[in-house]
Amino acid sequence: MERAPDPLLTITRAQLIVGGIFDRIGIEVVWHELAHCQGEKQPIVVTLSLMTPRDQLPYALAYSQPFEGVHIRVFYDRVVYDQPVTGGVCPPQVLLAHVLAHEIGHVLQGTDQHAERGVMKARWNYRDYYEMARKPLGFSDLDIRLIQNGVAPRVERLRASRGSIYENLLSSQKVLIRSGPVVN
Numbered sequence: 224m225e226r227a228p229d230p231l232l233t234i235t236r237a238q239l240i241v242g243g244i245f246d247r248i249g250i251e252v253v254w255h256e257l258a259h260c261q262g263e264k265q266p267i268v269v270t271l272s273l274m275t276p277r278d279q280l281p282y283a284l285a286y287s288q289p290f291e292g293v294h295i296r297v298f299y300d301r302v303v304y305d306q307p308v309t310g311g312v313c314p315p316q317v318l319l320a321h322v323l324a325h326e327i328g329h330v331l332q333g334t335d336q337h338a339e340r341g342v343m344k345a346r347w348n349y350r351d352y353y354e355m356a357r358k359p360l361g362f363s364d365l366d367i368r369l370i371q372n373g374v375a376p377r378v379e380r381l382r383a384s385r386g387s388i389y390e391n392l393l394s395s396q397k398v399l400i401r402s403g404p405v406v407n
């Protein structure tokens with residue numbers, strides 16, 4: 224059996240891929256450690272679950288709360304250690320990145336809608352895993368519109384709450400993501 228990938232390296236690589244996926248639609252993702260991210264920046268909070276109970280959403284790799292707009296939980300153990308899920312065609316950091324991008328997509332869109340293909344597809348198949356291993360999946364045109372519609376009020380709220388010191392940040396539509404320690 225292969226050695227389990229180093230979590231820090233896997234997460235860092237996944238963050239880079241997520242950054243690339245959102246960069247293609249004009250959104251810059253900024254990652255912060257949980258301890259170094261102020262609440263007033265209205266971040267999205269990602270928690271990674273290491274010991275997910277078997278009966279918790281048995282077929283899910285993660286979930287988010289799109290209507291609440293803040294929290295994402297990724298079942299890191301299922302994504303990274305249960306490689307049979309992809310038939311082994313997709314490196315763990317690539318799958319982790321797509322799971323993160325999918326849930327961030329939900330939170331930014333503020334909906335639980337899914338697309339026929341790409342990042343926001345409800346359930347990826349073997350072909351999708353193969354594709355994402357070659358090149359990150361993208362968002363559909365509708366996804367992009369929904370994300371842009373969802374980001375606008377976030378930016379407005381930030382602007383209202385903080386004023387000018389975040390001007391640069393706001394003008395580039397940065398989305399702040401803070402990731403917690405790997406905890407269950």
Ligand SMILES: [Zn+2]
Pocket residue numbers: 325329335337343344345
């Ligand atoms: Zn979904």
